[in-house]
Amino acid sequence: MAKPPAPKATGEKAAPEKATLTISSKTYSAWSLRAWLMCRMAGLDVEERTVPNDAANRAELLLLSPSVLVPRLTHKGASVWDTLAIAEYLNEQFPDAGLLPADPIARAHCRSISGEIHSGFTNLRSALPMNLKVTHEKFPVFSGARPDIERIETIWKECLQRYGGPFLFGARPTIADAMYAPVTRRFISYAVALSPESAAYCRTIAAWPPMAEWVEAALAEPEEMEELDVEF
Structure with missing residues (x-):
C-alpha cells in the first residue's frame, strides 16, 4: 500500500504558481509589447507563451479565451x-x-x-503598422494619419513639459509609457518627422532597458513568422 506523502515541515510553503503572459509576435504585436512592459515595471516574473496569430493556432487560443484575444496574463488564479x-x-x-x-x-x-x-488612432495603426525589423530612411505617410501624429505629439509635449520628463510622468516610467512605447518604434521605423521634444522621448524609450530587451528578441524571431493582418 502506497504511503501518504510526508507532511510539509513547519513553515514550509508551496512554490508560488508561475505567472504566464500569452503574447503574439514580438516583431509585430504592439499590444503584446505593452503588456510585457507593464509586467516588467511591476516586477512580475512571467513565463512567456507565444501563440502566433494564424488559423492553426485558433483552436488553442479558444481554449484560453472565447474572444481569442492576446495578450493574456494568468496570475494567482486570475486570467486577465x-x-x-x-x-x-x-x-x-x-x-x-x-x-x-x-x-x-x-x-x-x-x-x-x-x-x-487604447481606443483611438486607427489611421496611424493602418498607415504605420508595427514592424521592428524595418527602418526606412524615407516613408510616405498617409495624410489621414497626420492628425493622429499631431495629437500624439501634443500629448507628449504636454506631459513632458508638465512633469519634467524624461518619461511622460516624470523620472520613472508609468503605464502611459508602456502604452506609447510601440508608437515611438513606429515613428522611428518610418522616419516620421518629429519635434525635438518628441524625438528625444523616442530616444528615451529606445534606451529603456526592457524596451531594448524586447527589440533584441524581436530581431531574433524567425523570418518566416507572418506579419499580423490586424495590429494587436
Whole structure:
C-alpha cells in the first residue's frame, strides 16, 4: 500500500504558481509589447507563451479565451486580457511599483492618455503598422494619419513639459509609457518627422532597458513568422 506523502515541515510553503503572459509576435504585436512592459515595471516574473496569430493556432487560443484575444496574463488564479485590464490588475497587485503616478491629478491624466491610445488612432495603426525589423530612411505617410501624429505629439509635449520628463510622468516610467512605447518604434521605423521634444522621448524609450530587451528578441524571431493582418 502506497504511503501518504510526508507532511510539509513547519513553515514550509508551496512554490508560488508561475505567472504566464500569452503574447503574439514580438516583431509585430504592439499590444503584446505593452503588456510585457507593464509586467516588467511591476516586477512580475512571467513565463512567456507565444501563440502566433494564424488559423492553426485558433483552436488553442479558444481554449484560453472565447474572444481569442492576446495578450493574456494568468496570475494567482486570475486570467486577465485586454491591455488596460492587465494594467489595472498589475497596479492593484503591485501598488508600490509606481505603474500609475502617486498624485491623483497626474494619475487621472495618465489613465486618460492611456485610454486614448487604447481606443483611438486607427489611421496611424493602418498607415504605420508595427514592424521592428524595418527602418526606412524615407516613408510616405498617409495624410489621414497626420492628425493622429499631431495629437500624439501634443500629448507628449504636454506631459513632458508638465512633469519634467524624461518619461511622460516624470523620472520613472508609468503605464502611459508602456502604452506609447510601440508608437515611438513606429515613428522611428518610418522616419516620421518629429519635434525635438518628441524625438528625444523616442530616444528615451529606445534606451529603456526592457524596451531594448524586447527589440533584441524581436530581431531574433524567425523570418518566416507572418506579419499580423490586424495590429494587436
